[in-house]
Amino acid sequence: MRPESAPDGPFRRQETTLTAPPAQASPPHVEIEYERVPVDTDVEREWSTEYRTSRISITPRHELHTPEVRPALRKVLAQVIEAEGPVHEDLLVQRAREAWGVGRAGTRIRDNVRQVALALVRSGLASADGSFFDVPEQDELRARRPQAGETPRKVTYIAPAERHLALYELAAEYPGMSQDELIKETCEFFGWRRVGKDIHDCLTADIAELSRLRRLEGGEGRVRVVR
Numbered sequence: 001m002r003p004e005s006a007p008d009g010p011f012r013r014q015e016t017t018l019t020a021p022p023a024q025a026s027p028p029h030v031e032i033e034y035e036r037v038p039v040d041t042d043v044e045r046e047w048s049t050e051y052r053t054s055r056i057s058i059t060p061r062h063e064l065h066t067p068e069v070r071p072a073l074r075k076v077l078a079q080v081i082e083a084e085g086p087v088h089e090d091l092l093v094q095r096a097r098e099a100w101g102v103g104r105a106g107t108r109i110r111d112n113v114r115q116v117a118l119a120l121v122r123s124g125l126a127s128a129d130g131s132f133f134d135v136p137e138q139d140e141l142r143a144r145r146p147q148a149g150e151t152p153r154k155v156t157y158i159a160p161a162e163r164h165l166a167l168y169e170l171a172a173e174y175p176g177m178s179q180d181e182l183i184k185e186t187c188e189f190f191g192w193r194r195v196g197k198d199i200h201d202c203l204t205a206d207i208a209e210l211s212r213l214r215r216l217e218g219g220e221g222r223v224r225v226v227r
Contacts, residue, residue, distance in 0.1 A: 089114060
């Protein structure tokens with residue numbers, strides 16, 4: 001028997017359509033930017049000073065490549081090391097060449113300068129660390145910026161400890177810098193107008209070394225100092 005149809009009237013079954021509530025929109029993704037907050041640098045930085053270039057004039061009695069010149073060369077190199085130490089061996093050669101008025105330094109001149117510099121070390125009047133010479137028991141190291149109008153030193157003419165000091169202190173002054181920003185700030189400090197491959201590679205290796213020594217931490221996106 002066929003079922004009876006539902007009667008019309010108030011008891012008729014209502015067909016109800018359920019509508020799902022609208023899905024809530026996901027909040028937009030927000031990129032967090034870390035703002036560099038520089039420390040007040042209007043005051044003199046305790047960790048830095050100006051680089052003093054020595055200019056020595058002499059009346060040479062012997063040519064720079066000869067053994068007879070060594071007593072006079074010894075005095076000149078001692079003055080250069082006292083003023084500019086830690087100073088690279090190549091700069092010792094350059095200062096000696098300038099004092100003697102020599103246009104270029106050949107192998108014999110370079111060897112003579114190195115022998116005299118090492119003799120200063122043996123006598124206790126200088127210390128050596130690789131290619132760098134300094135006065136014994138040097139006071140606390142400072143990172144040295146070029147004086148106005150002076151030619152900046154090459155990156156390889158700056159002692160690693162001096163570069164490390166500048167990188168660390170600049171990272172402390174500008175919390176949250178990226179590695180590239182830190183390299184740029186360091187270039188500005190040392191007077192380099194552009195970041196060449198030699199400078200970039202050298203400072204990148206310095207940052208890696210400071211990270212290995214647990215002085216810096218973070219990655220390329222953000223560098224922080226370890227106190």
